[in-house]
Amino acid sequence: MLDLLQKIFATYNGTTYSLNDFLYSFSPENPQFVLTTAIAGLTFLIGFLEYIYSFILVRREGSAPYAVWMHTYYFAIDSMGIFVFALASIQVGGFWLFTAASIAEVVWTLFEVYNIYKSIYLERQAIWGDITVGQAWWKVIGQIVVFISVVNLFRVFMNDPAMFKWYIFTNILMGIMTGLFWEKRGTRIGTSYQLAIIICIGTINSFLPSNMWALASPYFTVANCPWFYVTGVIAVFFSIRTFWVLKKLPEKPKVLPNGKKSVW
Numbered sequence: 612m613l614d615l616l617q618k619i620f621a622t623y624n625g626t627t628y629s630l631n632d633f634l635y636s637f638s639p640e641n642p643q644f645v646l647t648t649a650i651a652g653l654t655f656l657i658g659f660l661e662y663i664y665s666f667i668l669v670r671r672e673g674s675a676p677y678a679v680w681m682h683t684y685y686f687a688i689d690s691m692g693i694f695v696f697a698l699a700s701i702q703v704g705g706f707w708l709f710t711a712a713s714i715a716e717v718v719w720t721l722f723e724v725y726n727i728y729k730s731i732y733l734e735r736q737a738i739w740g741d742i743t744v745g746q747a748w749w750k751v752i753g754q755i756v757v758f759i760s761v762v763n764l765f766r767v768f769m770n771d772p773a774m775f776k777w778y779i780f781t782n783i784l785m786g787i788m789t790g791l792f793w794e795k796r797g798t799r800i801g802t803s804y805q806l807a808i809i810i811c812i813g814t815i816n817s818f819l820p821s822n823m824w825a826l827a828s829p830y831f832t833v834a835n836c837p838w839f840y841v842t843g844v845i846a847v848f849f850s851i852r853t854f855w856v857l858k859k860l861p862e863k864p865k866v867l868p869n870g871k872k873s874v875w
Contacts, residue, residue, distance in 0.1 A: 684754075
């Protein structure tokens with residue numbers, strides 16, 4: 612019993628991964644190069660789709676599927692990722708993965724800026740009540756400042772050279788908090804079964820034994836980081852629970868008062 616408790620609560624297989632892990636995992640000399648690159652590509656694609664649906668829903672239904680603090684949280688992480696990946700690329704001589712990831716982060720950050728803009732100019736009263744545009748901007752800026760400082764502080768605390776530890780939290784948050792937010796809001800406006808399916812697939816993909824993290828570095832394997840997968844089980848459960856949440860919510864009309872078709 613003591614050995615089991617020791618393994619679960621007091622064993623740390625190193626403190627982090629290294630940039631060299633990526634140089635090998637995403638290079639052709641790795642026998643699993645094709646698999647690793649394909650899984651990473653799928654993971655990035657799902658992340659893009661999750662935000663593309665946010666575009667679609669806020670434009671068509673006037674309501675985004677994510678809370679405004681999720682937008683500011685993702686903005687903090689992705690905007691920092693631009694610099695982290697660009698500097699990592701410079702440090703290792705222009706490795707293609709870090710360069711591509713930095714460019715992808717620029718795109719994600721622009722997605723988040725758009726959604727923050729819509730939160731302020733389209734959803735302001737639903738989110739904060741009767742406040743001005745200026746007051747809404749200050750609230751959003753305040754959130755961003757706090758999140759950026761916290762993200763960078765905990766990058767140091769977690770010894771996270773390429774933000775890889777932080778990025779799994781983005782998928783945990785997406786899997787758990789989206790359904791809870793929809794449940795709290797109490798309406799299907801701004802929600803989508805299609806998006807729920809994408810989030811569920813993305814959450815499962817993030818925590819399979821062959822996930823992008825484990826393929827990139829042995830630090831994230833089941834043997835070396837079991838809590839990663841315990842958290843994954845919880846996140847997958849909540850992503851599946853989202854379908855139950857949607858089923859309970861009142862159906863939205865096929866054609867909305869603004870004349871646009873709703874999203875299934």
